[in-house]
Amino acid sequence: MKKGRGVKGHDIRNLDQRGYKMLAIDSERTSINDTTVRHQTARRHATARLLALQVLAALSLGLVPYPISAIAQDHQHDHHHHHAIPSEQDGYVRTMASYSIPDVKLLDANGAGVSLRSELDDKPVILNFIFTSCGAICPVMSTTFSQVQMALGPERDTVHMVSISIDPEHDTPAALKSYAEKYGAGSQWQMLTGSLDNSIAVQRAFDVYRGDKMGHTPATFLRVKAGQPWVRLDGFASAADILREYRQLTTN
Amino acid sequence: MRTVRRVLAGLSLLLSQGGLAAEPADSHVGQSLYRNGLSASGEPVRATVQKGVALSGADAACVKCHRRSGLGGSEGQNPIRPIAGRLLFSSQGKLERAGRWAIPASSAAVRPPYTRNSLARALREGIDPAGRPLDALMPRYDLSDEEIAQLQAYLEGLSSTAAPGVTDREIHFSTIITPDISSDRRSAMLDVLQGFFRDKNGGTRKETRRREAGSEQMYRAFRTWVLHVWELKGSPETWGAQLAAYYRQQPVFAVIGGIGGASWQPVHAFCEAFEVPCVFPDVDYPDVAGTGYYPLYFTRGVTLEAEVLAKHLLETGPSGGAIVQVYRDHALGRLPAQGLREYLQGKSRKTVIDYPLSEAGRLPVDFLSRLAGNERLSTLVLWLDSTDLAVLDPAAALPDGLEAIYVSASLSVMRRPSLPENWLSKLRMVYPFDLPATREQRLARMNAWLRARNIPLSDERTQANAFFAATVTGDAMSHLGENFSRDYFIERIEQMTQSALSPSIYPHLSLGPGQRFASKGGYVVRFSPGKGGTPIAISEWLIP
Numbered sequence: 001m002k003k004g005r006g007v008k009g010h011d012i013r014n015l016d017q018r019g020y021k022m023l024a025i026d027s028e029r030t031s032i033n034d035t036t037v038r039h040q041t042a043r044r045h046a047t048a049r050l051l052a053l054q055v056l057a058a059l060s061l062g063l064v065p066y067p068i069s070a071i072a073q074d075h076q077h078d079h080h081h082h083h084a085i086p087s088e089q090d091g092y093v094r095t096m097a098s099y100s101i102p103d104v105k106l107l108d109a110n111g112a113g114v115s116l117r118s119e120l121d122d123k124p125v126i127l128n129f130i131f132t133s134c135g136a137i138c139p140v141m142s143t144t145f146s147q148v149q150m151a152l153g154p155e156r157d158t159v160h161m162v163s164i165s166i167d168p169e170h171d172t173p174a175a176l177k178s179y180a181e182k183y184g185a186g187s188q189w190q191m192l193t194g195s196l197d198n199s200i201a202v203q204r205a206f207d208v209y210r211g212d213k214m215g216h217t218p219a220t221f222l223r224v225k226a227g228q229p230w231v232r233l234d235g236f237a238s239a240a241d242i243l244r245e246y247r248q249l250t251t252n
Numbered sequence: 253m254r255t256v257r258r259v260l261a262g263l264s265l266l267l268s269q270g271g272l273a274a275e276p277a278d279s280h281v282g283q284s285l286y287r288n289g290l291s292a293s294g295e296p297v298r299a300t301v302q303k304g305v306a307l308s309g310a311d312a313a314c315v316k317c318h319r320r321s322g323l324g325g326s327e328g329q330n331p332i333r334p335i336a337g338r339l340l341f342s343s344q345g346k347l348e349r350a351g352r353w354a355i356p357a358s359s360a361a362v363r364p365p366y367t368r369n370s371l372a373r374a375l376r377e378g379i380d381p382a383g384r385p386l387d388a389l390m391p392r393y394d395l396s397d398e399e400i401a402q403l404q405a406y407l408e409g410l411s412s413t414a415a416p417g418v419t420d421r422e423i424h425f426s427t428i429i430t431p432d433i434s435s436d437r438r439s440a441m442l443d444v445l446q447g448f449f450r451d452k453n454g455g456t457r458k459e460t461r462r463r464e465a466g467s468e469q470m471y472r473a474f475r476t477w478v479l480h481v482w483e484l485k486g487s488p489e490t491w492g493a494q495l496a497a498y499y500r501q502q503p504v505f506a507v508i509g510g511i512g513g514a515s516w517q518p519v520h521a522f523c524e525a526f527e528v529p530c531v532f533p534d535v536d537y538p539d540v541a542g543t544g545y546y547p548l549y550f551t552r553g554v555t556l557e558a559e560v561l562a563k564h565l566l567e568t569g570p571s572g573g574a575i576v577q578v579y580r581d582h583a584l585g586r587l588p589a590q591g592l593r594e595y596l597q598g599k600s601r602k603t604v605i606d607y608p609l610s611e612a613g614r615l616p617v618d619f620l621s622r623l624a625g626n627e628r629l630s631t632l633v634l635w636l637d638s639t640d641l642a643v644l645d646p647a648a649a650l651p652d653g654l655e656a657i658y659v660s661a662s663l664s665v666m667r668r669p670s671l672p673e674n675w676l677s678k679l680r681m682v683y684p685f686d687l688p689a690t691r692e693q694r695l696a697r698m699n700a701w702l703r704a705r706n707i708p709l710s711d712e713r714t715q716a717n718a719f720f721a722a723t724v725t726g727d728a729m730s731h732l733g734e735n736f737s738r739d740y741f742i743e744r745i746e747q748m749t750q751s752a753l754s755p756s757i758y759p760h761l762s763l764g765p766g767q768r769f770a771s772k773g774g775y776v777v778r779f780s781p782g783k784g785g786t787p788i789a790i791s792e793w794l795i796p
Contacts, residue, residue: 091302091388131764133765133767134327134764134765135316135327135765136316136328137328137330139307140307140389143306143307147305167762167764169773170762170764170767170772172795172796196793210328213750213764214326214327214747215328216327236302236388238303239305
């Protein structure tokens with residue numbers, strides 16, 4: 001159960017009916033079939049019973065907390081289930097991809113129009129997608145970016161960091177400006193917004209468009225120069241992770 | 253299984269009694285921790301999420317993810333658990349007993365009740381009462397015992413009782429109509445709302461029996477919907493008292509739709525003071541200060557129009573000359589004029605000349621020639637309603653060099669005003685709505701709904717806005733289950749407006765945490781020549 005369960009099936013045993021429904025919606029990407037779900041659901045009940053007994057045993061022996069490694073394992077794999085090849089690193093999945101960047105005009109935090117393609121062409125790029133009213137995910141990603149910026153020190157001017165809003169109508173240049181100030185973004189870290197259509201076009205190009213901003217997932221993209229493939233980190237890559245990926249790209 | 257969990261709950265209760273000594277708890281301080289991430293001394297709380305990402309203050313506040321209701325939600329693939337006390341301090345994980353909040357997305361949702369000790373451990377170390385690590389996104393906090401007690405005190409009261417307006421059998425809503433609304437517009441809205449309520453309550457003959465059986469929350473949550481029409485009378489200063497009296501007579505869970513002609517401020521203040529969600533009224537003068545939590549609006553009304561126009565003038569502006577804006581000289585009449593002026597301030601070198609018309613004043617026949625003085629009048633902005641526009645003198649010659657005349661779609665009721673041909677050729681309208689061609693497709697669903705109920709399509713804006721307000725309320729209510737929390741209701745609408753299937757007269761509506769205006773921009777249009785005149789966009793969708 002710990003190994004060889006396969007990435008696709010790893011969290012199914014924990015799902016109840018509602019979870020199954022949510023998963024079924026995702027099935028385009030995960031290609032889980034009903035048979036697997038039923039099979040795994042049965043296993044879930046068995047596991048839950050076992051778990052309760054273990055809890056009981058632990059409590060009656062005064063052993064709190066009780067470690068159950070299987071659960072901790074699941075947790076670590078939470079970010080992997082959309083991708084065929086999970087990486088070694090914990091917490092995010094690294095893939096390489098080529099994206100065709102749409103030739104759209106976006107706006108920077110000063111309201112100036114910029115061409116996304118040419119903006120991304122000049123230097124090594126570290127890029128993510130955010131929105132300013134976001135609750136859980138973006139503050140972590142933006143704090144991580146500001147840690148990356150800090151760790152780069154004076155070297156930061158050799159890299160172009162970009163955060164693109166996925167809620168562009170709310171995130172006006174003025175809103176992005178105060179967001180940038182909040183996270184201490186230096187001149188190498190650019191926040192971009194634009195029309196809804198253009199934002200969606202960019203999200204689609206990077207395969208992060210989920211139809212609704214609240215459905216977004218954390219992802220970071222790195223590219224050493226135009227024409228090279230992108231390194232895509234799905235999940236919460238830490239500043240150290242991003243820096244390591246960046247070094248690897250720029251020293252090769 | 254049920255027996256096992258009961259025993260388990262009992263055991264952890266016993267264990268908790270040997271825990272931390274009870275601290276003097278202050279739920280008010282707890283609220284500040286919860287909502288603002290600030291301790292009693294006003295210091296920002298500090299926390300770390302996975303791999304050393306440090307958060308503090310507002311970014312680390314519970315409300316940021318668990319939301320004001322404490323009933324959680326989801327973001328991306330991250331389920332955000334409910335932490336309102338009655339759910340936190342009870343065991344979770346069994347569908348029938350714990351309600352929809354406990355429906356586990358993973359086995360991590362199955363756990364014994366939280367206690368003071370296990371709450372402290374969850375907050376500091378990120379370990380749940382079953383000994384499992386919480387999601388990496390859950391911050392690990394640096395909190396004192398006292399602060400944890402304060403937070404616990406706050407959580408215990410959070411979303412703990414059903415909001416007023418909900419009885420065992422009924423849920424009450426109201427809609428609000430200001431006295432200056434025509435009876436046609438009033439009935440256009442009420443036909444839609446009442447039709448929706450009839451639908452909602454129709455075909456549910458088994459629901460009351462299912463509710464009494466009480467086996468599942470979905471059934472237990474069933475309530476008959478009751479709509480109250482709160483008609484305001486007299487001057488706006490008296491509306492607050494009238495609304496309070498209506499509310500005392502029959503508290504409502506939320507206000508759906510509503511129409512305001514003049515000021516909506518007294519209604520806004522009522523919604524805030526009584527913490528009643530006021531969902532998408534059809535108004536041109538919402539409170540745009542952005543301080544409200546409970547009122548949700550379609551747009552910022554005439555203020556949005558003024559800023560859309562200002563942006564348009566900045567981007568495409570006429571080659572020179574002065575901008576003259578004419579408006580009624582009263583508090584509401586001044587709003588768009590002020591909005592335009594302020595937006596252009598410091599961004600444009602053009603002269604803006606204000607021409608206030610006294611409250612009862614008519615437009616003087618020869619006013620245009622006198623307006624710009626020595627400067628060329630290039631842009632004329634008429635912040636006037638259709639009645640005022642109708643009194644423009646058709647015989648008046650247009651000033652030399654006048655390039656464009658702008659009017660407001662809201663004030664003109666979205667229709668091309670009847671003006672002489674030489675005026676119409678220069679007429680532009682600020683148009684914060686979807687354009688007719690796409691709007692018609694988008695509203696097809698509503699039109700079918702109206703036809704099926706023998707409701708004539710009499711006023712597209714009023715009816716579409718009422719239809720959207722009603723359907724989004726219906727969708728949000730079905731998410732609440734029996735958690736009749738107004739905060740949770742607002743949170744659901746914030747989350748679902750973007751993906752709502754319900755059609756609207758706006759190109760796209762979207763809210764998010766804390767966002768209060770769903771449509772953020774507007775077009776500038778001209779009209780096709782000929783009878784009727786179709787609006788044709790001459791700008792992009794402009795977002796000021």
